[in-house]
Amino acid sequence: MSNLIITGIIDGPLPGGLPKAIELYVLADIADLSMYGIEAATNGNASTGPEFTLSGSATAGDYIYVASETSGFNSFFGFNPNFTDGVANINGDDTIILFKNGSIVDVFGEIGIDGTGRPWEHLDGWAYRNNGALPSSTFNVSEWTFSGVDALDDDAANVNVTATPPWPIASFSAGETNGLDLSTYVRIGRYDLPVPTRTVAPLLAVNWPWRFPPLPTIPIPTPFLCWGMKERRSLRLISEVN
Known part of the structure; x- marks a missing residue:
């Protein structure tokens, strides 16, 4: 699993289309960023592998910014990027690919397809990942919010805070991993629970008074047991993130 995710791309309004940058979010501590690399598959080109390696x-919770240069980025956002490299010299119709140890772990855009006229195009604008998304080697446009083409062209002050709409920089919120929303499966007075499949002892017991809705989303290790009023039921986690 990747502990790094692509959360934003911007193709700015300054001369030369600056700032051009990629935002990454750190999902869990990474001792060695050099296992991660970035590629920009521009103009509908196929992927050929990482062009830039992080260091x-x-x-966890850090944001990492890779920009094409420093001056325009600082002018627009008021701080310097973590890295500068030509990999970020992108337009709003290019695909961004994140690698871990040489394998694709996350992607923005459709590899091998020019984004011009596609739903993910953001020329002179931006794209930003919706909260709770996870890294994926398959692009899903519904996981993203877009400014629209040419959205930044009318930003007379040429700074992000006055743009309409501004790039929602550093606002991504990761979803809970190893969590289960009990409200999907539990109803007052009965138990709409799948048949348990685990046979090992639970790692944690969770007590919850089911007579008091709404039920919360509880981040817990798996497997686990949940007790109702007078009855004990085992729950099976439908999916887990390793």
Whole structure:
């Protein structure tokens, strides 16, 4: 699993289309960022592998910015990017690919397809990942919010805070991993639960008074047991993130 995710791309309004940048979000601590690399598959070209390799380390919750240069990025956002490299010299119709140890783990855009006229085009604008998304080697346009083409062209002050709409920089919120929303399966007075399949002892017991809705989303390790009023029921986690 990738502990890094692509969360934003911007093709800015300054001369030369600056700033051009990629935002990455750190889902869990990464001791060695050099296992991750980025490729920009421009103009509908196929993927050929990483063009830029990250370096250093990162802590869960960090944002990492890779920009094509520093001056335009700082002018627009008020701080410097973490990295500068030509891999970020992109337009709003290019595909961005994230690699881990040489394998694709996340992607923005359709590999091998020019984004001009596609739903994910954001020329002179931006794209931003919706909260709760996870890294995926398959692009899903519904996981993204877009400014629209030429959305930044009318930003007279040429800074993000006055843009309409501004790039929602550093606002991504990761979804809970190893969590289960009990409200999908539990109803007052009866138990709409799947048949348990685990045979090992639970790692954690969770007590919850089911007579008091609404039920919460509880981040817990799996497997687990849940007790009702006077009855004990085992729950099976439908999917888990390793």
